[in-house]
Amino acid sequence: MSQEPILTIRGLHKSFGDNHVLRGIDLDVQQGDCIAILGASGSGKSTFLRCLNFMEIPSDGAITHAGKTIGTERPGKPRVYSEDELTKVRQKVGMVFQQFNLFPHKTVLGNITEGLRIVQGKDKASSDARAREELARVGLAEKADEYPSRLSGGQKQRVAIARALALAPELMLFDEPTSALDPELVGEVLNVIRGIADEGRTMLLVTHEIGFAYHVANRVIFMADGIIQEEGPPEQVLKNPQNPLTQAFLARHKQFEF
């Protein structure tokens, strides 16, 4: 039985000047999906993810969140988006960045409570309690009063995940969350993400960790040249790819797996 998708993407295009990065993407995301997006650099996978919370404004196409299509249609032109509308969408979509982007002038706790207090208008006591709850989930309860500069990369990324989760998003976006980490720190972050996926939270994850995609995702998307080349369950896309581009991509990556 299929229910209403929580996210629908239709005919998504994005250009930066003459550079046509996304060339028509269609995708339905169901509640509880964990979708891994693979592709070489320049394939448009990060741009695609960043369009979903409007960090990038789509050049064309429509994105529907929980039954509501974002933006206002204009005949013959791309949709227009109001700042208020996008601000509301972003509150329901958590994002984790490759470079963490913690606020360096705020403590770990302050990073997490910022959105709760300023955006959601919660009082200090309940924001703090909520933030500590999320910090405990990512295993950093004792770091609440530290500043980000005193944390390792893996710890920073776990705080960034807690910051996004604290706002109780309906959808989580991970943009290469382990690519900026030293190899020995990748595991702790992947474990946290796996824990969130196991709770059944809907998420899209741009990653180079093919093994992680295989074990955690329920759907895998392979992108090249700004479109989805192949999409399906991980066993199919990763073990028995049909598209020659997917096959070539996976062959390149397998050289490094021992």
Add this chain to the structure above:
Amino acid sequence: MYEWDFTAVIENSGLLWQGLLGTLAITGTALAFGLPLGLMLALSRLSPRKWLAWPAGFIIEFFRTTPPLVQLFWFFFALPILMDIQMTPYLAAAITFSIQSSAFFAEVFRAGIVSIERGQWEAARAIGMQRPQAMRRIILPQAVKRMIPAFTERSIELMKTTTLVATVSYADLLYQANELAQKTFRPIEVFTVTALIYFTVIFGLSLCVQAVERRLAVSGDSTVR
């Protein structure tokens, strides 16, 4: 060989103290109005709204590129004639240096703001902040910290530039020194002491700023290594 004699200077030191107070008053006024005005100009110039950005840019460039002495004369001599507004030397100097320093401070603010990584904006917007909230809560606090050295530099420049107010008979330190030199026929001593007063005040203040900077350095990234 010249014979130094500071007796006359010491006996009349009250005049110099009054002058110092005058200098501090005009510098303080210019800072008190110039900083918030500079911030407003910087935010306007960075605004996506062209009708805000262009006039702000014009004001900043105009007051940065015209000599402060000309501005001072214009406010003190021209404005009363053109608009029938009478100004005291203090008021003319206060207006001139508030606007003039705001133009420079605006550029300091702007440089600080644009130096903050794009990721900070993105993180703020990703948690649902609107642009003004992100600016106030995330970008500006980090920018201000980075601005402190440039801000100190501009304030020192400001204090020295205020010596121009002597030309409209505002009794600042330099004006008083001039009076004293003519009265005592001891210009070398008078101006030596005057230079030492400027040095002591400005150097003292910049030591204070460095101390503040070092305290701020405790919380993460900073300009002091």
